[in-house]
Amino acid sequence: MKKYILILCMSVAFAGLAVAQEDSLAAADLPKVDTDSNKVRNQTDMQIYQMALRYNDVSVAKAKLYELMVRNPRNLRYANQLAGIYFEMEQYASSAIVALDVLERDSKNIESLEIAAYSLEQLGALERALPHFESLHLLSGDLFSLYKSGYLQYSLKKYDEAMNSVNMLIKEKKAADQNLSFPTDDNNSQEVSMLAAALNLKGLIYKERGSNSEAKTAFEEALSHNPDFEMAKKNISSL
Known part of the structure; x- marks a missing residue:
């Protein structure tokens, strides 16, 4: 009986050893992540990427x-x-999708917020572009993003929100020092201050609400900051 128990114990021990050997062999067969190799491949691919951009490939x-x-x-x-590459190539659908995928993982990614906002705007998806411009302003303090938020709100007939954005922009001291580009009648463009642009937008909001006297005041105030502001002149004459 003792001999039988001893044989049984030895059999179990050998079986355990065999399983352990099989497990170690299976582990050896699994692919190992070679971080050093990946680092080298990353560096090589980045060099090729930079060369391709240099050669416009x-x-x-x-x-x-x-x-x-x-x-x-x-x-x-x-x-x-x-x-960024897709955006530069004006493939706005692709640039928007890539940027939105990034934002699903990092909602505060400034680069992707910017690309998503402008790509969606170019695609005419103003309702979807708006929250990205709003987030971009909140995270970066960028005044142009605040202006774009106000303009999209105005375009979407969200006049209360648009007026709030415009008033925030008018109160910003830096708005008088930063410029925006507006088209002119001779197919060129002119630079006007962000402050003048905000006042012009304020006039447009008043005009849409039927408040022509307030609209005229806002347009005139815009011209007081930039007397050659063609769009503000047109807006006054349209009243």
């Missing part, structure tokens, strides 16, 4: 960014760069 540049994104799924820098 956008297809190669995009391909390398896709490889970098797959190899480094947690690094959002490559997705931002890809979105």
Whole structure:
């Protein structure tokens, strides 16, 4: 009986050893992540990406960014760069989708907020572009994003929100020092202060509400800051 128990124990021990050996062999068969190798590949791909941009070979540049994104799924820098390429190529649907994917993982990513906002605006998706411009202003303090928020709110007939954005912009001291570009009749453009642009927009909001006297006052105030502001002149004459 004792001999039988001893044999049974030895069998169990050998079985355990065999399983352990099989487990170690299985573990050895699994692919190992070689961080040093990945680092070298990343550096090589980035060099190719930069060379491709230098030589205006956008297809190669995009391909390398896709490889970098797959190899480094947690690094959002490559997705931002890809979105930027699509935006520069005026492929706004692609740039918007890439930027929105980044924002799902990092809602405060300034680069993707900017690309998503302008891409969606270019696609005519003003309702979707608006919250990105609003977030961009809140996170960065960018006055142009505040102006764009006000203009989109005005375009979407959200006049109370638009007036609030405009009044916030008018109160900003830096608004008088920053410029915006507006088209002119001779197919050129002119630079006007952000303050004058905000006052002009304020006039448009009043005009849409049927308050022509307040609209005229706002347009005249815009012209007091930029006397050659053609759009403000047109808006006064349209009253």
